[in-house]
Amino acid sequence: MHEMSIALAVVGQVEEAAERAGDVTAVRSVRLQVGELAGVVPDALSFCFELACAGTVLAGAELVTEAVPxxxxxxxxxxxxxxxxxxxxxxxxxxxxxxxxxxGRELQIVSVHWEDGPAHAATREPIPEER
The missing domain is CATH 2.20.28 (Rubrerythrin, domain 2)
Structure with missing residues (x-):
């Protein structure tokens, strides 16, 4: 299930951004664009994201996926x-x-909402594809 490796990559990128920001105590939501041709099952990704967030600054964060036709x-x-x-x-x-x-092949973090501040746009770099 490559959704787990994608979820771990998303969590890792958001954790790095939170560390750079310095004052983040919790992440409330992560918005992700997922192209319909990216080969990702959104429900499986949501399940994996919840598991990957456990014990991190993202614990309890909501994953919002936007389908890109x-x-x-x-x-x-x-x-x-x-x-x-x-x-x-x-x-x-x-x-x-x-x-x-x-x-249709997009798989990128669009935004992250920190608990202690306004929504911050994340880098629009695609998540590295699994090879």
Whole structure:
């Protein structure tokens, strides 16, 4: 279950940001964008996140996931469409198979809410993919 490694990476990044901030005593929520093509099961991620937070400054924090639909653009005709699941990667307009995936693979922390202060935007760096 790679959701556990993702949850551990999120917790680690938020802990590092909390340490750098210096005055954080608790994290209340973490907002995460999850692309529909990222191969992540949101319910499994939420379960793993709760386990990964135990004993950390994130204990009891809420994980809020925002689904990002997959979008593609046809290279020859520039038509854009939602790829859906299972993904439709050939152009529905002209049938070409040369497409650029524009969105849907995101897996990034969008924001973190500290208990002792206002919401702080986290770095918009993607979480390293498991290889």
């Amino acid at each position: 997959g979008r593609a653009r046809c290279a020859p005709c520039a038509h854009e469409w939602l790829v859906g699941m299972p993904p439709l990667l050939s152009c529905p307009r002209c049938g070409a198979g040369t497409t650029d995936l524009l969105a």
